[in-house]
Amino acid sequence: MTDLVIQTILLSFILLGIHSYFGLEIVRRGIVFADIAVAQFSAAGLALSLLLSGEPSYLISVVFALLAGFLVALSKRVGEYSEAFIGLLYAFGFSAIVLLLSRSPHGMEDYLRLTASDILFVSRREIVETGILYASLGFLLYLRRHIKGDFFRELLFFTLFALTVASSVKLVGVLVVFSILVAPALVSVMLGKGLIFAWVYGAAVNTAGILLSFRLDLPTGFSLVFFHALLGVALTVYVATFRRRKGY
Amino acid sequence: MERLIFLFLSLVSFSFAELRVVVTYPWIGELVREVGADRVELYVIAKGTEDPHFVIPKPSHIAKLRSADLLVIQGAQLEAGFLPPLLLQSNNPKIQPGSEGFLDLSSFVRLIEKPEVISRAMGDVHPEGNPHYNLDPHNMPVLARAVKERLCQLDGEGCTLYEGRLKDFLGRWEERLKSWDKGFSALKGVKVVAYHSLFNYLLKRYGIVLLETLEPLPGIPPTRDHIQRLINLKGVRSILLGVYNEERTARFVAGRIGARVVVLPHDVGSIPEVKDLFSLYDELLRRLKGD
Numbered sequence: 001m002t003d004l005v006i007q008t009i010l011l012s013f014i015l016l017g018i019h020s021y022f023g024l025e026i027v028r029r030g031i032v033f034a035d036i037a038v039a040q041f042s043a044a045g046l047a048l049s050l051l052l053s054g055e056p057s058y059l060i061s062v063v064f065a066l067l068a069g070f071l072v073a074l075s076k077r078v079g080e081y082s083e084a085f086i087g088l089l090y091a092f093g094f095s096a097i098v099l100l101l102s103r104s105p106h107g108m109e110d111y112l113r114l115t116a117s118d119i120l121f122v123s124r125r126e127i128v129e130t131g132i133l134y135a136s137l138g139f140l141l142y143l144r145r146h147i148k149g150d151f152f153r154e155l156l157f158f159t160l161f162a163l164t165v166a167s168s169v170k171l172v173g174v175l176v177v178f179s180i181l182v183a184p185a186l187v188s189v190m191l192g193k194g195l196i197f198a199w200v201y202g203a204a205v206n207t208a209g210i211l212l213s214f215r216l217d218l219p220t221g222f223s224l225v226f227f228h229a230l231l232g233v234a235l236t237v238y239v240a241t242f243r244r245r246k247g248y
Numbered sequence: 249m250e251r252l253i254f255l256f257l258s259l260v261s262f263s264f265a266e267l268r269v270v271v272t273y274p275w276i277g278e279l280v281r282e283v284g285a286d287r288v289e290l291y292v293i294a295k296g297t298e299d300p301h302f303v304i305p306k307p308s309h310i311a312k313l314r315s316a317d318l319l320v321i322q323g324a325q326l327e328a329g330f331l332p333p334l335l336l337q338s339n340n341p342k343i344q345p346g347s348e349g350f351l352d353l354s355s356f357v358r359l360i361e362k363p364e365v366i367s368r369a370m371g372d373v374h375p376e377g378n379p380h381y382n383l384d385p386h387n388m389p390v391l392a393r394a395v396k397e398r399l400c401q402l403d404g405e406g407c408t409l410y411e412g413r414l415k416d417f418l419g420r421w422e423e424r425l426k427s428w429d430k431g432f433s434a435l436k437g438v439k440v441v442a443y444h445s446l447f448n449y450l451l452k453r454y455g456i457v458l459l460e461t462l463e464p465l466p467g468i469p470p471t472r473d474h475i476q477r478l479i480n481l482k483g484v485r486s487i488l489l490g491v492y493n494e495e496r497t498a499r500f501v502a503g504r505i506g507a508r509v510v511v512l513p514h515d516v517g518s519i520p521e522v523k524d525l526f527s528l529y530d531e532l533l534r535r536l537k538g539d
Contacts (some may be wrong), residue, residue, distance in 0.1 A: 001310050004337060102468070118305055121333035217308040 005214055008119055011127050012206040012224065015168055015180050018134045020198040021141065022161055023185030033086040034072045034158075035165060035181050039174040040093030041068035042166040047097045062166045068093070068161030073154045119172045119221045130171060137164055176221045180206070183228035187235050205231055267403050270316040270343070272327050273300060274516040275382050276353065278525045280320060282394045282417045287406045291316075293334075296517025299492040300380075301467075302332045313338035316349065318402060320395065323354030324379030348401065356394045357381045360452060361445070383514065384449035385428055385529045389418055424526060431533045432456075441478065441507070442488040443498060446514055450532060459484060462497055470497045479504040484538070491518045494513045510535050 026034055049057035068089060075085040085097030122130075137160050144160075147153045168177045184202030188194065205228055213223035267288045271277045276291040284290070291312040296305045313319065313334060321327055335344065337419070342349035359377030381387050398415040400407040432454035440451065443462045451458050459481055464474040475497065484507040487498045491511055498509045513522045513531050522528045 001314065004310060029285070102471075118333075120305065120307060120310065121337055123336065209309075214307045217306050218303055219306055 001214065004120070005210065007124065007127065008122075008210050008220060009207055011119065011122050011130070011171075012210060013203055014127065014131050014134060015172065015177070016166055016184065016199060016202040016206060018138055018141075018186045019168070019177065019181040020188075020202050021138070021195060022164065023181040023183075024188065024195060024198060026159065026161075027182065027185045027189050029076075031072065031076075031083055031086055032182055033083055033090055034161070036085045036178050037072065037089040037093060037160075038065050038068040038162050038165045039169045039177055040090050040097070041065055042162070042169050043174060044093045044096045044100070045166075046170075047100045051100050053101060058166075058170065061141065062123065062163065065162035065166035065169075066159060069158035070155070073151070073158040076154060092181070118219060119176055119224065122171055126171065130167065133167060134164065173221060175225045179225040179228040183232040186232055190236065190239050267317045267399065267406075268312075269318045269320065270312050271320045272303075273322055275525060275528065276320050278516050279345070279388070279392050279395050280399075282525075283392060283410050283413050284399055284406075285404070285409065285413055287409060288399070294512075296493055296519075296522070299490070300326055300515070301329055302306075303327075305330050305334055308517065309334050310337050313343065313360060314340050316340060316343050318349045318351065318398065319343040320351045320353060320398075322379060322382065323352035324359055324376040324381075326379035329374055332416075336510045345398070349399075351394065351398050353391050353394060354379065354381065356390050357384075357387045360448065372528065378445055378448055380446050380514070381449050383447050383532075384453045385421075386426055387449070388421060388525065392417055392421075420526075424529070428529050428533060429454075431537070435536055438486075439484050440486050440488055441481065441484050443490060443493040446490050447512060449487055454538075462487070462501065475501060481505050486538075488512050490514050510538070512536070 022035070022170070026032055042061045042065035045061035046056050048064075048150055049055065049060040071089060072082075075082045129179065140160055141157075144156055144198055147156060165177060180202065184198040187201055188198035191197070206224065209224040209227035210220060212218070212227070213220040216223075266286075268283065268291075269280050270291045271280055271289045272293050274292050274294070274296045277290055278292055279299050280288060291313075294300060298304075316338075319335075321331065341347065344350060345352070349384055354376065357379060359379070362377035363375065392414055396410045399410045403410075403521070433443065436455040437457060439457045439459050441460050441462065442448075442451075442458055445461055445466055445524050447457075448458060450456075460478055462470045462475070463465075478501050482505075487502050487507050487509050489495060489498055489509060489511045491513065495509060495511075501507070502509045504509070511519075512535055513519045513528055516522055516524060516528055519531065521531050
């Protein structure tokens with residue numbers, strides 16, 4: 001089993017690399033819902049393709065994720081109400097899935113297989129492909145600084161974000177993506193640290209979560225979500241009480 | 249080269265190790281235990297209380313599949329939702345479909361409700377037919393034989409033991425089968441409604457009439473229009489549920505048509521009273537009769 005543990009941890013690191021960068025950007029922009037909205041839209045794309053042809057289409061799901069990314073970028077123009085709009089997008093994507101699948105036989109089974117697939121089940125080939133994909137997306141992210149014009153820079157950011165989320169949702173599901181994206185970023189920002197800290201912290205939590213899930217024989221994906229959320233909440237509570245006493 | 253080494257190792261290992269058998273559902277585990285006794289080390293993936301269509305995968309499932317000599321499944325696509333990725337990650341060439349260490353029990357029984365034409369408008373239809381054939385007690389002897397054959401194939405030295413145990417099991421089974429046939433025959437012609445087409449083999453075997461299912465199509469939750477149609481049914485004695493189905497819809501319909509809601513076990517361990525294959529059918533009979 002050691003190879004499987006190592007493989008799973010490796011994948012979680014690959015996911016963490018790019019997602020915590022996005023997470024920091026998104027926590028700083030104050031629109032954490034953006035991730036879940038984009039993920040939910042990409043899942044709605046999968047649901048729609050299941051209904052139309054009986055086959056999941058990665059292309060349709062990417063198109064949907066891009067659309068959501070574009071809407072999120074656009075919503076930045078309404079400034080402070082952006083988060084409410086993104087919340088609505090999420091609800092829209094989620095309800096669309098349920099409505100689509102209520103019409104589709106087989107749907108729920110197929111859909112669960114696509115979105116609640118466990119991080120355990122990612123094959124070695126998929127891990128390599130994902131690593132290559134994220135490395136190229138990361139390079140494009142790095143090039144982003146040379147783009148003139150705020151709106152276009154944001155648009156590129158959310159386009160890359162949508163591409164990343166659409167592919168990772170297909171691999172490990174909406175919730176795992178969300179927790180890897182938000183939890184390390186939140187902790188890092190709260191402690192006044194940067195990307196490197198988010199990586200190290202996230203890697204430690206991932207490793208502990210995966211090892212514990214193997215030890216205690218719990219579903220691995222949800223163990224990750226649980227430990228990230230638990231530690232994130234605990235640290236936030238700690239920082240909040242600690243700071244108040246110091247008179248911040 | 250790898251395959252050669254593997255072949256050599258497997259030949260060596262059978263001579264001193266007992267068989268490690270993984271099965272998907274508890275009732276299959278019971279068959280393996282009846283035939284193989286202590287000579288096989290048994291691991292069951294699903295719990296009896298779980299919906300057999302949706303089993304939650306865990307790390308231990310992969311660990312057990314990795315070291316298995318034999319995997320026995322119910323087949324007919326019942327495991328399609330969770331088994332393929334487990335099997336892939338197990339990386340175990342012995343138990344892949346088509347090899348000696350893979351046994352699909354659905355190939356030994358005649359499946360009912362095999363659709364003439366497959367269309368997606370028919371709901372969550374299994375193209376091979378209804379996969380819940382374990383609910384017909386008359387299917388068990390042939391399945392027990394199939395398990396014995398495969399155990400003998402993989403572990404020649406234990407074959408005498410397996411033969412003896414099978415004979416003993418079949419003797420006890422035939423005897424009980426007579427009394428079940430007698431008991432269930434009193435229910436011939438009784439009209440029922442079921443949540444899902446889970447008990448169809450049992451109902452068909454004993455001439456119990458299944459008028460409708462609460463699901464408009466297999467795998468699709470009850471809709472308002474469909475329920476409206478159901479409350480006009482006449483002469484329904486019971487509404488049958490699996491242990492994992494929600495009861496609210498059934499209670500509503502039952503109240504309207506004067507039927508009673510009966511929760512039936514579908515597998516060993518689904519309810520505390522059902523500890524083995526024998527008590528599964530005892531309990532099915534007891535609950536259907538309404539004692």
